[in-house]
Amino acid sequence: DAMVIQNPRYQVTQFGKPVTLSCSQTLNHNVMYWYQQKSSQAPKLLFHYYDKDFNNEADTPDNFQSRRPNTSFCFLDIRSPGLGDAAMYLCATAGTSANEQFFGPGTRLTVL
């Protein structure tokens, strides 16, 4: 009965090699978020979608892009990963009338 699913759970990539992380949800929520979380820090919002409307945070590097082809799926593309991009990437969803954000299990990205 997983509600927010992230694949893969662990991803290893090489410096500069593009990587895509995926998120899917069974909640039919309008809003989907991507967060970056480094060790012992709070989740940092990268961007979010309200339906198809994309909202980028001002300090999100251009290296990070996102796609949401339909309600259920959202992708995070890192075009040229650097060592500093190694982190846990969390996807979350929320309904329009609900306050709670539901988090996925995360993808831990390692950059070699």
Place this chain on the structure above:
Amino acid sequence: GENVEQHPSTLSVQEGDSAVIKCTYSDSASNYFPWYKQELGKRPQLIIDIRSNVGEKKDQRIAVTLNKTAKHFSLHITETQPEDSAVYFCAARLGFGNEKLTFGTGTRLTIIP
């Protein structure tokens, strides 16, 4: 934008004692305040939340209080147990129509058996 401060950054309590974590927020328009618990290597999970029209909310051993005038809210855990050990994040959300949460910096809570 909203700014949320959280204290303390680390907290150790004896099993059975109470733990209190405090957060302050900057924007008086914020109206929703969740608390998330994150165990090592796992996702943040909502443990309790409160809306701005309520001063206190309780769920078994966990309670949250909100002081809108002072713009601070607190998490109270009573009769702490080893499984309460985790990192706890507070967050605040601006008014209706804003979908973003601003997180505090987190508190690492350790319960000493």
